[in-house]
Amino acid sequence: MTLSEVTNIAGEAGDFTVTVKEAPRYVDMDKCIACGACTDKCPKKVDSEYDAGTGKRKAIYVKYSQAVPLKYQIDGDNCLRLNAMRKGKEKLPCGFCEKVCDAGAINYNDTEKIHEINVGAVVLAPGFEAHDPTEAQVWGYGVYPNVITAMQFERYLSATGPTEGHIVRPSDGREARKIAFLQCVGSRDTNLCGNSFCSSVCCMYAIKEAVMAKDHVDGLETDIFYMDMRTHGKEFDKYLEKAKNDAGVRFVRSRVNAIEPHVDSGDLRLKYINDEGVPKEEYYDMVVLSVGLETPKHVLELAETVGIEITKDNFAKTADFAPVQTSREGIFTCGAFAGPKDIPQSVVEGSAAAAAVADLLAPSRNELTKEQVWPEERDISTEEPKVGVFVCHCGSNIAGFVDVEAVEEYAATLPHVEYVERNLFSCSQDAQEKIA
Ligand code: SF4
Ligand code: SF4
Known part of the structure; x- marks a missing residue:
């Protein structure tokens, strides 16, 4: 079920009724063959969520090229025609997507649907959202165009990103020569964001981005400013050593206290205290913020609705010896909702949650099985x-x-x-x- 959201879980372990709200797609999934003709003709452009705002998408779009199922959808809030329909206008604009869709997949009259599903157990795996550094004004995010988040930098590095993998400054499109990565933005910082926890993945993704960026630009300098590098995981520390010794990534143990613009050049002056307590400053083309992981607000609301206990850091409460069991029997969790973690750890937890469900439901196995009639x-x-x-x-x-x-x-x-x-x-x- 796509474009769907769980709004309630009633009942008890072994017999839950899950209410799911499915948003209208306005495109018939059975008919759409993902040819992209509609997107080519759609005149409405908006910021692309997948590109973290570094690029644009159309009002009819596919979230990303590897989306499964690969089916297009209309963003009802930005579609010119749907907006006019919602306002009750008689003369409806645009409609180009319907005109060019040979498959007849466009349906402007699609509506929201509510489903009630009977299940024996539930696994909540809602994932996370990246910390928004806009409010902590010390980083200059949202003020200086060359201060970006690691998610945005990831898109700059990608061949399918807004610059097709060229590392250029957002302010003037000039190739970057020196980039600073700032660790623990939105993590381990009760002053600026209230998050005391380590987000667990940012050290490794920053090293990866710093190494990859050097492959994209000859002579590029990449410096990582950190409190301490937390490269736990199999062979992760070896990767850090390779980044330092082979790729030439510079690691600066420090506390950064300000980012300022350098005249009108677009360059950024980074002020920091080094590990000997000496104030320093250096100049960079771009600053990349290694933002932490947080539980999305709508997930916290769902947790409250369904009675799942949450930790003080806003993650699902689990026990040390039952790491995928939430506080409500029959409801399990895995991945970043139970605390920040990387993909391999999330996959392991996914398997653990599936095993816990199998254990719970084993006594009822085959009760609902229907015999296949040929x-x-x-x-x-x-x-x-x-x-x-x-x-x-x-x-x-x-x-x-x-x-x-x-x-x-x-x-x-x-x-x-x-x-x-x-x-x-x-x-x-x-x-x-x-x-x-
Ligand atoms: S033109 Fe029609 S079939 Fe092609 S991607 Fe758009 S909705 Fe799907
Ligand atoms: S009706 Fe127009 S604005 Fe809306 S999705 Fe189709 S082409 Fe885009």
Whole structure:
């Protein structure tokens, strides 16, 4: 179920009723073949959440190119036509996506749906959101364009990002020559953000980004400013040593106390106290903030609604010897909701949660199993063979070059052909179901 949100969990272990709110997609998932024609024509551009605001997306879009299922959706808040419909306007603008969608997948009248699902156990794996450093004014985030978060820098590093992997300054597009990474932004800092915990992943991702950036720009200097590097994990410390000794990443043990603009050059002056207590300052093209992990507000609201206890750091409360069991029996958790952690640890916890569910539900196993009923078999060895032919237009990809109607007519004249049909897109879900 996509674009969906759990709003309530009623009942008890072994017999829960989960209420799920499914937002309208305005695109029929069975018909959309992800051709992208709608996005090309859509005139409305907004900041891309996936690019962390470093690039733009259209009002009809796919969240990212590896999205599963790969189906487009309309952002109802930004679509010109849906906004006019919501305001009750008679004359509706735009509608280009509907005009160019050969699959007929656009449905402006789609609505929110509420589902109630009966389950024996629940695993809450809502993930995390990155700390927003805007409020802590010392970093200059949101004020100086060349101060960005690590999530944004990740997009700059990516070949599918806004600069196609070129490390350039947001302020003037000039290639960066010296970049500072600041650790523990939004973590281990009760003064600026109230988060006392270590986010556990930022040291490793900062080292990775600093090493990768050097591969992208010849002669680039990358300096990491830290309190202490927490590279726990298999071979992680070896990676740190390689970054230091082979890649030439500089590690500066320090406390940064200010970032200031240097005249109008776009350069940034970093002021810090080094580990001997001496005040220092250095100049950088860009500053990357290694932001920490937090539980999203809507997840905290859900936890309150369903009666899950939360720690003082806003993570799901679990026990040392039952790390995936929440405070409510039958509801489990895994990943960053139980505390910040990286992907391998989250995967291990996912397996642990699945095992805990299997353990809880083992006594009821097979109670709801339905026997598969197959069509009765008959002997066809003496019958004539029968062939079905499905001619695909592939939108205009095939139909634009091949006379598909003539192909259909010709196929019908061939021996043993019993059925011929043309499909706009034979790969679409509704065509597949028809063929089956
Ligand atoms: S099939 Fe229609 S909705 Fe899907 S990507 Fe193509 S044009 Fe857009
Ligand atoms: S109706 Fe217009 S603005 Fe809305 S998604 Fe389609 S093309 Fe974009």
